[in-house]
Amino acid sequence: AGKDENGDSIFGKIARKEMKVDLVYEDDKVMAFNDINPQAPVHILVIPKMRDGLTRLSKAENRHKEILGHLMWAVAEIVRQKDLGDFRLVVNNGPEACQSVYYLHLHILAKRQMKWPPA
Ligand code: 5GP
Numbered sequence: 001a002g003k004d005e006n007g008d009s010i011f012g013k014i015a016r017k018e019m020k021v022d023l024v025y026e027d028d029k030v031m032a033f034n035d036i037n038p039q040a041p042v043h044i045l046v047i048p049k050m051r052d053g054l055t056r057l058s059k060a061e062n063r064h065k066e067i068l069g070h071l072m073w074a075v076a077e078i079v080r081q082k083d084l085g086d087f088r089l090v091v092n093n094g095p096e097a098c099q100s101v102y103y104l105h106l107h108i109l110a111k112r113q114m115k116w117p118p119a
């Protein structure tokens with residue numbers, strides 16, 4: 001747990017609608033928006049509306065099981081709605097994985113040929 005895991009984060013402001021984003025999907029529990037610095041022709045971030053301690057995936061507890069399932073379901077719904085075809089789903093967990101925003105988010109990357117491993 002770093003300093004960056006305490007206090008607010010930019011995605012908190014987005015979830016509370018204090019900051020404008022290019023919204024792609026929203027329901028009562030999650031929202032999705034275009035990444036400001038896209039790493040593929042389509043780069044969408046999916047976040048829970050409430051962080052509830054989920055600064056990173058490895059903080060997940062029993063009470064988070066439902067929202068984690070909902071986030072994964074939302075990915076499927078978004079790729080269907082937007083007809084994205086094949087895609088890559090990424091979660092960066094911690095500094096060594098290049099996590100920069102300490103509010104759980106799923107990256108959907110689509111519309112280009114991926115390589116494995118990415119880096
Ligand atoms: P991480 O590196 O934590 O896995 O991913 C954070 C992502 O959030 C990055 O891809 C970055 O471009 C994106 N990002 C950071 N700040 C903003 C913002 O204010 N708006 C949007 N739409 N994306 C952001």
